[in-house]
Amino acid sequence: MSEALIVCESLVRIYQSGSIEVQALQGLDLVVDRGEMVAVVGASGSGKSTLLSILAGIDAPTAGRARVDRWNLLSMSRKDRVHYRRHTVGFVRQQTASNLVPYLTARQMIDLPMAAARTPSHKRRTRTTELLKALGVAHTEDRRPAQLSGGEQMRVAIAVALANEPRVLFADEPTGELDTATSQEVFGALRDVNRRFGVTVVVVTHDPAVSGQVERTVAIRDGRTSSETLRRTTTHENGDTHVIAEEYAVMDRAGRVQIPREYREALALTRRVRLALEADRVEVRPDA
Numbered sequence: 001m002s003e004a005l006i007v008c009e010s011l012v013r014i015y016q017s018g019s020i021e022v023q024a025l026q027g028l029d030l031v032v033d034r035g036e037m038v039a040v041v042g043a044s045g046s047g048k049s050t051l052l053s054i055l056a057g058i059d060a061p062t063a064g065r066a067r068v069d070r071w072n073l074l075s076m077s078r079k080d081r082v083h084y085r086r087h088t089v090g091f092v093r094q095q096t097a098s099n100l101v102p103y104l105t106a107r108q109m110i111d112l113p114m115a116a117a118r119t120p121s122h123k124r125r126t127r128t129t130e131l132l133k134a135l136g137v138a139h140t141e142d143r144r145p146a147q148l149s150g151g152e153q154m155r156v157a158i159a160v161a162l163a164n165e166p167r168v169l170f171a172d173e174p175t176g177e178l179d180t181a182t183s184q185e186v187f188g189a190l191r192d193v194n195r196r197f198g199v200t201v202v203v204v205t206h207d208p209a210v211s212g213q214v215e216r217t218v219a220i221r222d223g224r225t226s227s228e229t230l231r232r233t234t235t236h237e238n239g240d241t242h243v244i245a246e247e248y249a250v251m252d253r254a255g256r257v258q259i260p261r262e263y264r265e266a267l268a269l270t271r272r273v274r275l276a277l278e279a280d281r282v283e284v285r286p287d288a
């Protein structure tokens with residue numbers, strides 16, 4: 001098996017505002033393999049944006065472990081961080097317009113990160129043309145952001161994020177401001193670049209229609225990974241295809257598993273529970 005591209009273990013991020021401490025991440029575990037496309041879901045305030053900012057090298061964790069490719073995100077120098085953000089990761093923000101430069105054309109915006117990385121101009125031209133085509137926005141190459149629809153703006157933003165051939169693309173609510181049909185298009189574009197360029201994609205979303213289309217969804221609750229849903233497609237004899245989704249609890253390295261509230265309430269599980277090892281399972285029973 002190939003080595004995972006992203007590994008977070010017991011990741012903690014504490015924000016200090018005045019005398020108040022906010023624990024945005026409280027020991028989060030996450031593993032993403034190379035080439036995977038993963039959706040991250042969770043209630044507002046659960047820590048999704050914090051996680052993405054840390055993985056994108058924009059914010060630094062307080063404690064724990066976080067590795068992306070060969071980079072340890074807790075011990076990167078300022079110089080490393082610039083290199084990391086330029087070459088290893090691409091980032092697409094929720095607010096469509098904030099990804100773009102108002103006075104540049106689509107072609108110029110895609111060119112910009114490559115110019116900053118001192119890529120030779122003939123390579124930049126070829127890559128820009130390839131990306132404009134791959135994202136279905138070749139017709140917009142000479143237009144500025146104000147002359148693009150919301151979906152086109154987002155697809156150009158994805159092209160900009162992919163310019164320097166990053167290993168991983170992070171997208172924070174990329175379809176949050178778009179209508180359903182346009183969301184589907186943008187999400188389709190993300191899936192397409194994941195397959196076509198082999199770039200790993202981690203997408204934060206509120207939209208169940210979006211998260212339902214990836215093979216793995218990771219749910220975050222209170223700054224921790226709470227469950228994962230794996231989906232696989234099966235084909236019946238008559239040719240019909242069905243998607244089977246199975247939800248798993250996530251166990252951390254210390255063996256901790258969160259028991260969902262409805263299970264605890266149904267069996268009145270409180271502070272002490274009985275654990276029993278059976279041949280093929282572990283039982284959790286109320287303290288009788």
Ligand SMILES: Nc1ncnc2c1ncn2[C@@H]1O[C@H](COP(=O)(O)OP(=O)(O)OP(=O)(O)O)[C@@H](O)[C@H]1O
Pocket residue numbers: 015016017022023024042043044045046047048049050051
């Ligand atoms: N810069 C900051 N200073 C203080 N607290 C912050 C800061 N950024 C985030 N938080 C807090 O950290 C927690 C997690 O925030 P985060 O934005 O990661 O959640 P989220 O799951 O992305 O939410 P949403 O879906 O609403 O974007 C929240 O309680 C938030 O108020």
